[in-house]
Amino acid sequence: MQIPKNNIYSVSKLNGEVRQLLEGNLSRIWLSGEISNFAAPGSGHWYLTLKDTQSQIRCAMFKGRNQAVTFRPTNGMQVLVRGNISVYEPRGDYQLLIDAMLPAGDGLLAQEFEALKMKLAAEGLFALETKRPLPDNIRRIGVITSPTGAAIRDVLHVLARRDPALEVIIYPSQVQGTAATDSLIQAITLANRRLEVDVLLLTRGGGSLEDLWCFNHESLAHAIYNSALPVVSAVGHEVDTTIADYVADLRAPTPSAGAELLSRDKAGRLQQLTALEGRLKHSWDHCQLKLQRRHTLLAHRLSQQDPVRTLEQLAQRFDEMQLKLSAAMARQLHQAANRQTALAARLTQQTPAHKLAMAQNRLEYLAAGLHQALDDKLKQARGDLGHCAHLLENVSPLATLSRGYSITTDDKGRVIDNSAELNNGDTLHTRLKQGSVISTVISTE
Structure with missing residues (x-):
């Protein structure tokens, strides 16, 4: 067999090229799983294993990144992490270098929200050129919301105060729960079929990400995008943002603000400026998303040549050896303690005091046996004497008398x-x- 001269790898070179190959082809990923084998040495770095029912992967989260985590990871906890695939070259193990960690429930929803947001943005559903302007003369407003919620009361109160001449048609819909998305789509479809209003206000009060999740479905986004009627989204409070807000023609921070946008008032110009500000913010978010993608790509390319990565590898190896040393020392101390205990027990058995105690115990045992034998003999003699006395009494003349x-x-x-x-x-x-x-x-x- 002929051995090639120019294609012989060392183990270190192979592991280094495998690391570059993995880091070059797998960009930053999100991964969900259960924590096991969690370790936090004195260096401040975290080492753990993420697993599911069939597989597992080693992970490391270095001190500069885990300080942003708002909870303490424990074994058995379900989490969602973000990181880059790499290779720990001294062992040849591939691992995930984590830079963000979230609890599984909220994290999965947030990740699903971001994934859908990016998908719809790529499809053009958020593009500013597709946004329809609101009619100049709005006379009839269609409100899609729950007829019993707080949002409809706020909207009606604002419209009655600002422009009592406006007509309001309510399209009842569920705004929370598994069936709410289909209910919202049906209301939008009904309003477009009737074409009896000038604009639609899609609204509900504030809530958690899970409460507002029905406004984050792709099917609802397409229904809003394909609506022939302009749609204003006023879902939740100012800090709440949904997919419906991005795809709608205009977003209002609250239900009351949505009603003010659609009603005529002296402050109408201010509301228009607010709307323009919202569109500008949306455009800025879209631009920022592009910049973030480019930044991620450049950061990934930089990380392949970053000396910090080498230092992190060395730090991880140091922590690993420190943990092994601590475990070996603990085993040696435990074995030495066991040997000392065994020798002490053997020495105790050979001392004169121990032998005297054993002889004393045997003497007491024999004395107790002797006393018991004497008692048994006396009992037997008493029994024999009683039997003879009984026989003698039976033949005595006195018995006859x-x-x-x-x-x-x-x-x-x-x-x-x-x-x-x-x-x-x-x-x-x-x-x-x-x-x-x-x-x-x-x-x-």
């Missing part, structure tokens, strides 16, 4: 068991159970 019998003897103490042995005048002694009787024979048979 106790059953009602008597014993009769003559003067010489002989037991009389035959009347033929007696003569008239003999003296007899009869012993009973209780006491005795002396009698004289007067006749025998």
